Amino acid sequence: MRSMASQNTKWAHRYQEDVERSYTLPNTYYTNPEVLAEEREAIFFKNWICVGHQEKVAKPGDYFTTLILDQNILIAKGKDDVIRAFYNVCPHRGHELASGEGNKAIFSCPYHAWTFQLDGKFNNGRAVRQMKDFNEQEACLRPVKLEVFFNFLFINLDPQAVPLRQMMPGLEEEIRGRVPELDRLTLAHRTSYTIKANWKNVVDNYLECHHCVIAHPQLVELVDMSNYRVETFDYHIKQTGTGKQRLGCELAVGEGKDAVETYASYWLWPTLALDIMPGEPGLIMMYMIPDGPEQTIEHLEFYYLQKEPTEEGWANIEYQDKILTPEDIELVESVQRGLHSRGYVDGRYVVDQLRSSISEHGVHHFHGLVLKALGAL
Ligand code: FES
Ligand SMILES: [Fe+2]
Missing domain, CATH: 2.102.10.10 (Rieske [2Fe-2S] iron-sulphur domain)
Structure with a gap:
């Protein structure tokens, strides 16, 4: 495989397979139009x-x-x-x-x-x-x-292309296990956002919950961070936690703690994510679509048992649309500006042995897939 890193400084990086020694993708990967042009062929026209x-x-x-x-x-x-x-x-x-x-x-x-x-x-x-x-x-x-x-x-x-089921073995069965009503779900609501950030910056943010206790105060009331885990597989990443409460209409902090249900989220290489929230059966699909090197269109789709969401469904939609997504957009847009700073090139991944909510090994795994696809690793 060709090594762009050795051919051209534009592709230089300090990424290593060992997450504990590795540096993150450098700023040029998030800003240079030539990188997106390569990704177009190597990632978006070659993957599911x-x-x-x-x-x-x-x-x-x-x-x-x-x-x-x-x-x-x-x-x-x-x-x-x-x-x-x-x-x-x-x-x-x-x-x-x-x-x-x-x-x-x-x-x-x-x-x-x-x-x-x-x-x-x-x-x-x-x-x-x-x-x-x-x-x-x-x-x-x-x-x-x-x-x-x-x-x-x-x-x-x-x-x-290798069949999707071969790239992500067992994933469909796992999702069906978590949402037994899957075949009855229908699209209930859709929202879209234009984000001033490279698509990888948006994916990076999705792949770690290190920022959750700092940036998402309501989320950590819904999902217990103490046993949160991030697991990487060849082409998908799973994040799981115990639901602390359902998203009631009032998102009441401190209420309904006995309603213990499971939170699960999956990211599928290269740009799809889905969330299974504690509470009524449903699925939130998140499509992250590059719209230029420094812009991403994100569509959120909410699937429930009926076309008209219940009160709880609307509470979830409102929470995602008015609170959680704006919180993340603010973070990634700040990072995108930071990537232009003359004072920043790349950083390190924080990882812990438990692979817990603060661990950024999922981001590292994603960056490895990007670099391999680009032939830069
Ligand atoms: S029939 Fe002529 S372009 Fe389609
Ligand atoms: Fe977030």
Whole structure:
């Protein structure tokens, strides 16, 4: 594997496999547009990116379009009930084939009206049969890999991609074990944020709870930090703690301590996170999407048993939207400014033997994956 570190000082770093000796990713990795350009190919076009719940394409003919950075992707359920993904581009002269979402029996290109079946096969176009050597195979939509994983749709632009279940063995079963109602969950609420920080800065913040007692006073009333643990696996990281109380409407500190339930959060390489909060069955999905080297779009989706959240569901949504997420955004935006300081290049990871809430080995694990993907390790 090439070593960027030795070729170019731009890629230099003091990261080591041994977390106790290692330095963090240096500032350039969070600010330089060339790093994001490399990450685009090496990370975002080579890994499984979650694009939403499979309920978005519940019936044959249902479709929606989505972006993986600048790559427009069409996802559609065929007459055979199979969900497929394609590059959303017409093989004729390159017009985008579909837009938004909806239900169609057939896709018709808005430019010259070539038509395509829901499974991507070329259907028809005016005068194409008169063309010499017209190859219908070449006129089919270009497929993109798609997997359904714990009811969510993941796509991968790399035709050679290793199956998600192989990268994260046992994870679906584990999530199903924690949320037995998983198959009944539906999207109840969605919010989005524009964060002035590199996407890795946002992920770093998610992967440690060292800052929780300082920055998230309400969170540490909900989740017991004394037995909080961070566990790393090849391509995902798990954080668990004991729920101290449910998120009542009033988020009453000191009440309901007997309602002991479990908190669990999972981060899936490279940019997806999900939280299972103490309280009613549900799932919070967090999509962290780069929007330039120093900007990240974050979508939060709340899945509950019904489309209209209960009082407790709304309390959770309000807490995440008005308190927890703004607290984290303030932290990462300050770090992003700090990364431009002439007084900072990189730092050290705080780790403890227990791998507890104060331990930053999850951040180290993530940085290792980034550097390996970039060929810089
Ligand atoms: S570009 Fe689609 S039919 Fe011409
Ligand atoms: Fe946080």
